Amino acid sequence: MQSVTTFPKQIEISPVLQSRYTQSAAHPKEFGEYISDHMFVCDYRNGAWQEPLIVPYGDMSLSPCALALHYGQSVFEGMKAFRLSEDSATIFRIEKHYERFKRSLERMCMPVPGAELFKTALIELIRLDRKWIPDTAGASLYIRPLIFASEGKFGVKVSSEYRFVILTGPVPALFSKPIRVKVETEFHRATPGGTGFAKCAGNYGGAFYPTQLARQQGFDQVIWTSAGDNPCVEESGMMNLLFIINNTLVTAPKSDTILDGITRDSLLTLARDKGWKVEEREITLRELEEACRTQQLQEAFGAGTAAIVAPIGIINIYGVDYPLPEVTPASRMFALRDALNDIRLGKTEDRFGWNTLV
Ligand SMILES: *Cc1c(COP(=O)(O)O)cnc(C)c1O
Numbered sequence: 001m002q003s004v005t006t007f008p009k010q011i012e013i014s015p016v017l018q019s020r021y022t023q024s025a026a027h028p029k030e031f032g033e034y035i036s037d038h039m040f041v042c043d044y045r046n047g048a049w050q051e052p053l054i055v056p057y058g059d060m061s062l063s064p065c066a067l068a069l070h071y072g073q074s075v076f077e078g079m080k081a082f083r084l085s086e087d088s089a090t091i092f093r094i095e096k097h098y099e100r101f102k103r104s105l106e107r108m109c110m111p112v113p114g115a116e117l118f119k120t121a122l123i124e125l126i127r128l129d130r131k132w133i134p135d136t137a138g139a140s141l142y143i144r145p146l147i148f149a150s151e152g153k154f155g156v157k158v159s160s161e162y163r164f165v166i167l168t169g170p171v172p173a174l175f176s177k178p179i180r181v182k183v184e185t186e187f188h189r190a191t192p193g194g195t196g197f198a199k200c201a202g203n204y205g206g207a208f209y210p211t212q213l214a215r216q217q218g219f220d221q222v223i224w225t226s227a228g229d230n231p232c233v234e235e236s237g238m239m240n241l242l243f244i245i246n247n248t249l250v251t252a253p254k255s256d257t258i259l260d261g262i263t264r265d266s267l268l269t270l271a272r273d274k275g276w277k278v279e280e281r282e283i284t285l286r287e288l289e290e291a292c293r294t295q296q297l298q299e300a301f302g303a304g305t306a307a308i309v310a311p312i313g314i315i316n317i318y319g320v321d322y323p324l325p326e327v328t329p330a331s332r333m334f335a336l337r338d339a340l341n342d343i344r345l346g347k348t349e350d351r352f353g354w355n356t357l358v
Pocket of ligand 1: 078199235237238239240259260261262263264303304305306
């Protein structure tokens with residue numbers, strides 16, 4: 001399958017007749033409450049990406065036989081843009097998101113749009129809907145690139161047609177208070193050789209049931225573990241999982257069962273830059289339990305684009321609640337979060353080249 005296409009031509013832009021923007025969109029209260037006026041759309045057919053368009057956001061028609069709905073060829077990304085001033089904004093780590101999108105698409109036998117198409121589409125779309133980027137502290141514009149198999153066929157096969165869509169919407173700062181998490185050892189999110197490293201739709205559908213059970217038991221999230229006799233802790237919900245154990249920042253190494261988070265990568269880069277001790281290595285559940293019991297576990301948090309840092313207050317292991325030391329503004333995880341935010345908001349120099357100015 002031909003995969004990489006260079007950017008062919010200008011993106012054709014259709015204006016909205018009436019903006020759906022209201023002042024309340026500047027202060028979003030929930031994730032996904034608002035969707036901006038425009039979306040990017042580009043179809044893949046006859047082995048090539050067709051004309052790229054930016055059109056008013058709205059429903060689209062789709063065959064009920066669309067292969068994505070039946071066999072799950074659907075891959076997404078999640079990224080953010082931030083307001084710098086009235087007429088400037090930044091998009092965070094476009095290249096890194098593109099690389100991951102590519103890896104996910106390849107794993108699902110899907111065509112990869114060219115890097116230039118991806119980048120130009122994002123920049124044009126965010127420029128056009130700039131007013132939707134909230135300026136409330138901590139809030140941002142969430143960006144959702146998505147590619148799904150659109151060919152309508154019954155047969156189990158690799159689709160020959162796809163639709164690439166990019167949607168955006170203002171989102172608030174998430175998760176301020178510490179969460180309760182349950183270590184899940186019965187259900188697994190990912191297995192070696194599987195698709196855990198890819199942001200493909202099925203991974204998330206499969207995670208709902210164990211997460212719902214954990215919610216019914218009073219937890220906010222699960223901690224996923226590897227299958228086998230000596231489980232290792234992997235991720236928490238849709239976030240990577242980081243610990244401070246004995247003054248060392250520890251997280252699971254990248255593998256095919258771990259989603260290669262861009263927040264994780266950014267926080268590790270900043271921690272190393274600050275001279276912290278950092279270890280990317282396997283963490284067995286036994287080690288975590290021991291670290292909880294002996295109070296060597298000082299901090300634990302999830303890391304992801306939506307929340308940046310989600311502090312963990314209680315970890316439940318085999319039915320036992322282990323409360324962590326109190327989360328305070330002086331907790332070290334917030335020093336990392338603030339350093340990341342300062343770069344994204346242009347308050348400190350972008351030394352790692354993470355921002356794209358639009
Ligand atoms: C998206 C995602 C993450 C976090 O990745 P970021 O790039 O930091 O947003 C972590 N785990 C899973 C399972 C994810 O889908």
